[in-house]
Amino acid sequence: MKTSPTKSAAWEEDSFWREVVAVLTGGKKLRGEHYLQNLSGEELEQLRSALSAPGTLSDQQKLCPARRGGKTDGELPPASLLSPISQAVREVTTLRALQRQDIISAATKDRCGQLGIDPQLTNAVVRVVAEEALRQQAENQVGNFAISAANVLLLAEGSRTKAKQEEVKIQLRKSKLTQDDRKIVLMEKKAAAYDRAQAALAAAKTQKGGITPETLTQIERELKLL
Amino acid sequence: MIEQDIKKFVLRRLIQKNGEPEPAGIIKLGIRSAFNAAFTEGELDSYLQQLADDNFVTIGRDDFGASMIDLTAKGRNTAARLIKLA
Numbered sequence: 001m002k003t004s005p006t007k008s009a010a011w012e013e014d015s016f017w018r019e020v021v022a023v024l025t026g027g028k029k030l031r032g033e034h035y036l037q038n039l040s041g042e043e044l045e046q047l048r049s050a051l052s053a054p055g056t057l058s059d060q061q062k063l064c065p066a067r068r069g070g071k072t073d074g075e076l077p078p079a080s081l082l083s084p085i086s087q088a089v090r091e092v093t094t095l096r097a098l099q100r101q102d103i104i105s106a107a108t109k110d111r112c113g114q115l116g117i118d119p120q121l122t123n124a125v126v127r128v129v130a131e132e133a134l135r136q137q138a139e140n141q142v143g144n145f146a147i148s149a150a151n152v153l154l155l156a157e158g159s160r161t162k163a164k165q166e167e168v169k170i171q172l173r174k175s176k177l178t179q180d181d182r183k184i185v186l187m188e189k190k191a192a193a194y195d196r197a198q199a200a201l202a203a204a205k206t207q208k209g210g211i212t213p214e215t216l217t218q219i220e221r222e223l224k225l226l
Numbered sequence: 227m228i229e230q231d232i233k234k235f236v237l238r239r240l241i242q243k244n245g246e247p248e249p250a251g252i253i254k255l256g257i258r259s260a261f262n263a264a265f266t267e268g269e270l271d272s273y274l275q276q277l278a279d280d281n282f283v284t285i286g287r288d289d290f291g292a293s294m295i296d297l298t299a300k301g302r303n304t305a306a307r308l309i310k311l312a
Contacts, residue, residue, distance in 0.1 A: 022309065023234075023238075026234075026308060026309065027308075027309060087231070087261070090259075090260050090261070091231075091235055091238075091260045091261075093260075094235075094256050094259045094260035095235075095238055095239060095242060095256075095260075097259070098239060098242065098252070098256050099242055101252075102242075102243070120289070123290075124290060127249060127251075127252075127290075127292070130252060131249070131251050131252060131255060134252060134255035134256065134259060135255055
């Protein structure tokens with residue numbers, strides 16, 4: 001006798017709902033007659049958006065897909081059943097938001113590392129941003145805090161660039177000073193050569209035989225250094 | 227009952243972190259978001275302290291002096307038994 005393959009429920013095909021069921025049951029098997037067991041993929045989506053709709057649980061109940069199969073076929077799920085599902089959905093949604101936060105933080109740290117921003121500053125800013133984002137999410141607020149945080153990082157990058165520019169300026173000043181020193185040494189050498197040429201000329205004038213070829217060679221040599 | 231749910235939530239989150247500690251501030255915000263309840267700081271601190279007293283987590287401090295929560299070996303085993311992540 002052939003056995004037909006067991007058709008898996010729609011929730012088993014979706015990682016989000018698998019996690020929701022794991023939260024609901026603590027990892028145990030979901031009862032065959034459970035509300036979620038017979039919902040299609042579309043109905044699961046409908047349930048998810050119904051549970052995130054504003055209003056009370058009884059408002060949300062009216063938006064939920066009806067039960068399928070059994071004695072209660074076609075009836076809306078009772079609030080007592082929706083309440084733990086709603087709680088599990090919220091927990092999984094929060095855990096996913098936290099996971100997304102981890103990914104964003106890791107990417108931010110990478111980027112700041114590439115920009116050469118101080119890792120301690122990056123860690124502090126990433127954490128403050130994450131906490132603020134979660135706080136805003138918990139309180140259902142939307143704020144411009146992230147923009148301010150981004151500005152802090154940009155300012156940090158700006159100061160880093162400024163510091164780099166200052167470093168280059170100091171380096172340039174140093175090499176200019178070295179060049180100036182070399183110029184002074186050269187000028188001193190020239191002055192000494194001039195003095196020596198003058199002295200040789202003065203000595204030749206007072207000599208008996210006048211300017212000798214040796215004196216001329218010496219003067220010529222000193223003049224070449226000028 | 228909610229304490230048990232919070233315990234499972236915290237263990238789930240720390241398992242997600244895969245061995246990295248999590249700032250207590252983030253965990254508390256996560257609890258507030260997940261349970262949609264206006265817990266006071268004191269209540270949340272006491273939940274976390276209870277988990278530390280039961281040796282499921284440790285509470286340390288990072289370079290900035292912020293509280294960091296980490297999973298103990300017992301916490302990891304309990305999480306594997308209680309949660310059985312899908």
